[in-house]
């Protein structure tokens with residue numbers, strides 16, 4: 001009989017759920033139809049996109065501060081006028097998070113040092129440029145204040161968050177919905193997957209597609 005060896009590099013790692021007294025409970029995670037993880041984590045906070053009537057909201061919970069039931073009245077980040085679809089913590093500042101929404105905008109938020117005690121309605125900056133909902137936000141991994149967003153208008157915009165201006169607008173590279181976007185390690189390239197069944201590697205500075213998968217079916 002062959003011995004079954006798990007090939008994964010995580011084969012010696014076994015996860016175990018923590019006890020109930022170290023869990024968050026009763027969180028109304030967003031039920032909007034969108035392929036997103038609906039959460040984002042950094043060394044200080046966990047953020048979770050939640051259901052909100054008449055707008056969009058996400059929770060920001062300070063780790064180790066408390067666990068247990070999250071009351072319905074718990075403060076949220078709630079400045080969008082439509083559901084929030086994606087969130088991403090800034091890699092250079094643990095107090096800063098970006099959100100993309102069905103309201104076609106991207107917002108960047110400054111979370112107070114010790115987390116939210118009141119709901120936050122005023123973003124640091126609103127980034128307007130997409131003509132349809134914004135489903136993906138992803139910070140540049142190395143350059144400060146550079147954020148990418150992808151919308152259902154099939155466009156990718158790279159923003160200077162400091163000035164609120166679009167640095168690069170890649171609106172002619174995709175013919176169909178963008179499913180996901182990923183930066184390479186130093187942020188010189190981005191990779192996208194799209195509903196047209198193609199994977200593209202794009203050099204955003206040169207604004208050109210440097211590679212595209214050759215799958216026709």
Ligand SMILES: *[C@@H]1O[C@H](CO)[C@@H](O)[C@H](O)[C@H]1NC(C)=O
Nearest residue numbers: 035036037179180181182183
């Ligand atoms: C999108 O890509 C990121 C990596 O850049 C990955 O962590 C995430 O799970 C992907 N999201 C979806 C919905 O596939």
Ligand SMILES: *[C@@H]1O[C@H](CO)[C@@H](O)[C@H](O)[C@H]1NC(C)=O
Nearest residue numbers: 142183184185186187188189
């Ligand atoms: C970034 O990484 C790529 C390889 O992934 C490399 O070719 C390129 O020179 C790097 N750029 C910078 C500015 O370091």
